[in-house]
Amino acid sequence: MTTPSRERLPVLPPLPACAEVDLGAVVANWRRLKDEAPGAETAAVLKAGGYGLGAAPVAKALRRAGCRTFYVARVEEGLALRADLGPTPAILVLEGALRGAEDMAAKDIVPVLNQPLDLEVWSALARKLGRRLPAVLHLDTGMSRLGFSAAGFARVDRDDAAAVDLRGLLSHLVAAEGDAERSRRQRRDLMAAGALLPGVPLSLANSSGMFLGQDFHLALCRPGIALFGGNPTPGRPNPMRPVLRLTAPVLQVRRLDGPASVGYGATHAAPAGSLIATVGIGYADGYLRCLGGRSVARIDGVEVPVVGRVSMDLITVDATALDAGRVRPGVRAELVWGDDGVDRLAEAAGTIAYEVLTRLGPRIERRYLEGDSRP
Numbered sequence: 001m002t003t004p005s006r007e008r009l010p011v012l013p014p015l016p017a018c019a020e021v022d023l024g025a026v027v028a029n030w031r032r033l034k035d036e037a038p039g040a041e042t043a044a045v046l047k048a049g050g051y052g053l054g055a056a057p058v059a060k061a062l063r064r065a066g067c068r069t070f071y072v073a074r075v076e077e078g079l080a081l082r083a084d085l086g087p088t089p090a091i092l093v094l095e096g097a098l099r100g101a102e103d104m105a106a107k108d109i110v111p112v113l114n115q116p117l118d119l120e121v122w123s124a125l126a127r128k129l130g131r132r133l134p135a136v137l138h139l140d141t142g143m144s145r146l147g148f149s150a151a152g153f154a155r156v157d158r159d160d161a162a163a164v165d166l167r168g169l170l171s172h173l174v175a176a177e178g179d180a181e182r183s184r185r186q187r188r189d190l191m192a193a194g195a196l197l198p199g200v201p202l203s204l205a206n207s208s209g210m211f212l213g214q215d216f217h218l219a220l221c222r223p224g225i226a227l228f229g230g231n232p233t234p235g236r237p238n239p240m241r242p243v244l245r246l247t248a249p250v251l252q253v254r255r256l257d258g259p260a261s262v263g264y265g266a267t268h269a270a271p272a273g274s275l276i277a278t279v280g281i282g283y284a285d286g287y288l289r290c291l292g293g294r295s296v297a298r299i300d301g302v303e304v305p306v307v308g309r310v311s312m313d314l315i316t317v318d319a320t321a322l323d324a325g326r327v328r329p330g331v332r333a334e335l336v337w338g339d340d341g342v343d344r345l346a347e348a349a350g351t352i353a354y355e356v357l358t359r360l361g362p363r364i365e366r367r368y369l370e371g372d373s374r375p
């Protein structure tokens, strides 16, 4: 009798849940958007850590491809990006100048001024520093969120305005992917305000807005989600390349020898003989809890339903369509793959691609596929 070998582990230790980010596809998407708006500058919106996929690697790839302007939401995001990118590219902070104004001035970060109070803070700092500080003004044309109201814009303090170096006037579309009439009204209002600031570059289009026609491109476009493969033209074929592939390891496989419930709350009843695979991703990773019973994964090229509730760290899939040899611990399950993968998962969750991407948690390892990024 020989003792069982202890030298060889039965399986390779599984890698954790992993977001593969195709930087070549991000760059291809940026170029595709640039081609859509040949007369305008195409910037990149990288708020929330580059829509959850990593602001620094994405920004570096885009800068190599020729992108010169980056938008983020928060001061901290702007400062981090400045440290990563060095002094040249323009970095704009969408949330205004109320927080971190001194830091922004020191690092040549341009705040988007959203209200008279932002202008007050920024112009006071300019006077204190004895130089005009760059800024972009945000006019609200229908969001009722951030931005100067029409009345606030009309009452802008002359002295405050003279203390800043106005680099642009922007507004943000309410329903770029649907309500064309509303978008046209917003454009008209932005143009009217812009006429009072001759020579100041105007900006209106987000990803979807870029597909509303040349009239919407103005001086500068601000795409975000389309860079990451989200469809900017819902209902029509997606012109963008997929960027994210999300995978997680199968941790355990069970062949049910009798009928059994699966997961918390016993919401799923599986018949005898079902092959249930448990996969190492859960709602704490951003695989939304509402996806239980509503989404599919893919193992070895075969789509399998996600069954039972999504747990904090785990999901369960019914892999009966596969034979047991093809699904075993260590095998990778794909949660997002292929064209429109993010949009499909978002739809299953009753949300939008933006939320799926930005919820991807810190436990998910980001891996970057370096692609062609020549200018």
Ligand SMILES: *Cc1c(COP(=O)(O)O)cnc(C)c1O
Binding pocket: 045, 047, 094, 172, 205, 206, 207, 208, 222, 223, 224, 225, 226
């Ligand atoms: C997020 C954002 C964008 C980018 O929008 P997408 O729909 O992701 O292209 C552009 N402008 C502003 C002001 C934003 O907040």
